[in-house]
Amino acid sequence: MNTFIALASLGVITMFLGVLNLKKWLLPFIVAGLAVTIAVILPSWNNPGNTFLDMFYIDNFFVLFSALMVVSTLVVFLMAAQYYKGEKRSLEGIYSIIIFSLFGGIMMVSAGNMIMFFTGLEIMSISLYLLAGSHKTSYESNEAAMKYFLMGAFASAFLLFGIALLYGATGSLYFTDISSKIAAFHGQVPSLLKAGILLVAIGMAFKVAAAPFHFWAPDVYHGSPTLITAYMITVIKVAGFAAFLRLTMLCFGSDTSLWVNSVAAISAISIVLGNFSALTQSKSKRMLAYSSVAHSGYILIALVSIQTITPTIIAYYSAAYVAANLAAFIVIIMVKQTTGSSDFESFNGIAKTNPVVAACGAIAMLSLTGIPPLAGFMGKYFVFSSAIQQGYLWLVLIAIVGSAVSIFYYFRPVINMYMKDAAYETLKTSKLSIGILVMLTILTVILGLIPGLIINL
């Protein structure tokens, strides 16, 4: 509850800082505010307490994922310092909307009731529609916002229809009540409930950009401002998956046979479509968009093996994914600010001009591919091994083939960075962004070497 108060007031005060013309203090204030938020979240570890008539669960799951989301948002704000350097227009609106969407994401992750779940999801999504279009004069940003809005609203309606049918079949909106009602049917499940679960799953698959509901993702991720893309591809994805996981654990967990095959199918299609579509891309943001579709597939494998998996494994996978993607996006922002484009050709020769940036970018790509001993490999290892325990060998085989295919496209920017010559003297960098980049890379390596840091929590 304190988390919500801290984040909401941070967002509102951020807006007023702009009105009071304190632009210089904007970023330091937000960073301090997010640090306070983390400090408010952490005491709830091993100290569960539900608030608002059990509509919010403040437990270890909440601490794990909301801390991860707040920390990644913090990194995004540190990246904003370089991304919006020399920007004339006022930024407090964009910053406060980012904070509000983080608020919605955390609300969604901690929800124990369909009303709060839906409200959190919408607070998050509506903020994101605005953020995608925040580069008002750019045609690409307009198009991304428009597509994201229409597809997002469409998906929300499906999700809501599913919630309505669940309510109709069980008579309650609390996750735990729905779960016990589902268990009480003893396999004789009414079709209303089946349709409801299916529609909720489709809505969530839309939100996390899992195939075949991913068609908006490449355009939106490519057209949005790069900083916002980094935010969407990391924080929002984690929020979506944490909420999906919470939903399946608390709400649909009592009868997995109802949905497990559909989720396995969505996962397999995501892995295949995501990896093979990424092969033909020539723009780095589009490539990372398809790669995120493939990663949705990998995390959905974790949902399929919900009985053996622990939230810490998914948190570990998410942390590895977030660290590698944020590092990749820092490199993309640097390249884009220097050359004005984010095509693979723009990565040529970074290894000669900026060896540190090239090394960090290469490690991020290796981690996303899943090369040992980096964090991305260990994350995949844990997820796949729990799926094998559940007997989903075919799914794991598809995932491994997908990972092998992904080597081809993840290595294309790396090859360009190391094998070709640059068209410019040096990248536009700042000490801060290099510092974050190195920190994220060190984190990727350390998490890969000592996975127990998160797994054994």
Add this chain to the structure above:
Amino acid sequence: MNEVIQGLKLMPIDYYIAFCSILFVIGVIGVLIKRNALVIFMSVELMLNSINLLIAAFSVYWNSASGQILVIFVMVVAAAEVAVGLSILVVTYQNTQSIDMNLLKRLKE
């Protein structure tokens, strides 16, 4: 109030489900086949409102007030969504002089 609820319960719940599903499907078809962004907004609104009707019907069926609360939340969300959507529409129109979805294809290239 009780008379109203009794009256509403006279009609079987299946009729409500069928009616709301038809409205919802009309909305889905509208989103899929219409190319004017404003008409697509209206279709999404139709979908949301058909769901509201369905939730209200279930709320009476189960004698539970929480469904009605959800309806109010959905209305608020729909209003916020329209406000954001129209502002995106206006910005897009300023850049392209059109709200035809078929023209929004430049990112594909």
